[in-house]
Amino acid sequence: MDFQTAYRDLYPALHRFAVRLSGDPDVADDIVQEAFTRLIDQDLPLEQARPWLFVVVANLFRDRVRNRERRARLLAARPPQAEAPEAPDAALERAERVRQVRRALDGLSERDRRMLLMREEGFKYHEIAGALGVSPTSVGALVARALKRFARAYGTLDEADEPSS
Amino acid sequence: MNHLADAELQAWIDEELDPRDRTRVADHLASCGDCRQGLGELRAAADLFRDSLVLHDEGLGRATGDLQTRARGRIPRWVGRAAALTLLLGGAAVAAIVPGSPLRSLWFGESADSALVPPTDVGSTDSSLPAGASISVRPSDGALRVRVRDFPAGTRIRITPADGQVGVASLPDGEANARFVVAAGMLEVVGPGRDAAPASGDGVILQLPRELRSGVVEVDGDIVARVSGGRIVAQRQVSASGDGGVVIEVGG
Numbered sequence: 001m002d003f004q005t006a007y008r009d010l011y012p013a014l015h016r017f018a019v020r021l022s023g024d025p026d027v028a029d030d031i032v033q034e035a036f037t038r039l040i041d042q043d044l045p046l047e048q049a050r051p052w053l054f055v056v057v058a059n060l061f062r063d064r065v066r067n068r069e070r071r072a073r074l075l076a077a078r079p080p081q082a083e084a085p086e087a088p089d090a091a092l093e094r095a096e097r098v099r100q101v102r103r104a105l106d107g108l109s110e111r112d113r114r115m116l117l118m119r120e121e122g123f124k125y126h127e128i129a130g131a132l133g134v135s136p137t138s139v140g141a142l143v144a145r146a147l148k149r150f151a152r153a154y155g156t157l158d159e160a161d162e163p164s165s
Numbered sequence: 166m167n168h169l170a171d172a173e174l175q176a177w178i179d180e181e182l183d184p185r186d187r188t189r190v191a192d193h194l195a196s197c198g199d200c201r202q203g204l205g206e207l208r209a210a211a212d213l214f215r216d217s218l219v220l221h222d223e224g225l226g227r228a229t230g231d232l233q234t235r236a237r238g239r240i241p242r243w244v245g246r247a248a249a250l251t252l253l254l255g256g257a258a259v260a261a262i263v264p265g266s267p268l269r270s271l272w273f274g275e276s277a278d279s280a281l282v283p284p285t286d287v288g289s290t291d292s293s294l295p296a297g298a299s300i301s302v303r304p305s306d307g308a309l310r311v312r313v314r315d316f317p318a319g320t321r322i323r324i325t326p327a328d329g330q331v332g333v334a335s336l337p338d339g340e341a342n343a344r345f346v347v348a349a350g351m352l353e354v355v356g357p358g359r360d361a362a363p364a365s366g367d368g369v370i371l372q373l374p375r376e377l378r379s380g381v382v383e384v385d386g387d388i389v390a391r392v393s394g395g396r397i398v399a400q401r402q403v404s405a406s407g408d409g410g411v412v413i414e415v416g417g
Contacts, residue, residue: 016222019222019225020218020221020222023221023225024225025225094223094224095224097220097221097223097224098220098221098224098225100217100220101217101218101220101221101224102221104217105221116214119179120214120215120218124181125176125179125181137172138172139181140171140172140173140175140176140179140181141170141171141172141175143175143179144171144172144174144175144207145171147175147207147210147211147214148206148207148210150210150213150214150217151209151210151213151214154213154217
């Protein structure tokens with residue numbers, strides 16, 4: 001496999017997946033770079049490198065979350081940081097949109113989140129099944145259930161955020 | 166009557182059914198309003214998920230990574246060129262929207278389930294790329310035909326079929342000036358530039374497999390449209406509509 005070709009072809013989708021998974025472009029940068037670094041040591045054809053990279057990125061993100069949680073526990077006794085200065089309205093609106101989506105995304109299980117994001121990147125059911133360790137015949141039902149969960153979570157958030165009259 | 170399970174409806178949406186099951190599901194949907202409603206709910210949930218990701222990506226501003234940044238960096242080269250990108254995705258769905266459309270004959274025909282494909286569903290989002298070039302997108306229930314006109318030298322258009330099928334490309338004029346890359350799951354054309362644009366206006370024709378019902382259309386690494394289950398979701402500002410298609414501003 002030509003690494004440059006793999007990087008050029010797979011980076012955009014992989015980075016998008018990582019951003020959506022983490023909600024943090026900087027984290028996405030790091031874990032995607034780490035995944036490609038690990039790819040160098042693999043001898044995989046391009047078609048196998050694609051699902052392999054997505055699994056590695058998801059695992060790297062999971063490890064980060066665990067480390068973050070561990071660190072949060074250690075810092076729990078510390079006082080909270082001061083709030084950032086108020087941003088302009090447009091920035092606040094964007095931030096609010098992101099926050100709404102992230103709350104709905106984070107409300108999904110890790111498996112559901114990875115499954116929907118991989119589906120969004122065009123993975124076939126058998127590839128998703130392979131990456132998540134589930135039966136290919138169960139993916140349709142799992143996707144449908146996860147999408148409904150997301151819709152409910154997002155809809156609930158919308159209703160909750162509407163100003164009361 | 167036994168209703169279809171969500172798993173079957175989702176597999177229908179995601180093009181994961183084998184031909185026999187697809188026919189069975191199509192037959193059932195044609196005669197069962199409850200299941201059509203269930204199908205609509207699942208599609209709506211899928212659309213909500215996709216649209217929310219667009220909001221999420223826009224809010225973070227860097228979702229497509231360095232390629233998007235690179236595309237923005239090319240903006241000055243687009244200014245003044247009056248570049249036009251015309252991508253036409255055709256099929257039965259557009260015929261349903263625009264009966265008698267003169268372009269109807271361009272498309273590949275109708276599939277058995279074309280009546281179940283909803284009309285164009287275009288979500289307008291941002292317009293981070295400069296104005297000046299346009300893409301018109303036609304909804305399709307399967308066959309994807311893309312027409313590209315007068316796109317600037319170096320512009321890279323990539324159509325990535327979600328199912329990894331390989332497309333074929335032909336170029337009526339100016340073939341020597343365009344470069345095609347056809348690989349597994351990807352068909353890419355790098356533009357020949359305005360000077361090499363065919364005088365006939367036929368442009369570059371990219372023809373993807375009839376089975377294709379989902380994929381992504383990118384310009385310089387920036388996603389401008391998604392095709393999913395025969396539906397088109399534009400990811401750039403929709404500025405005009407012509408010939409039943411959707412025009413998306415992307416250039417400067």
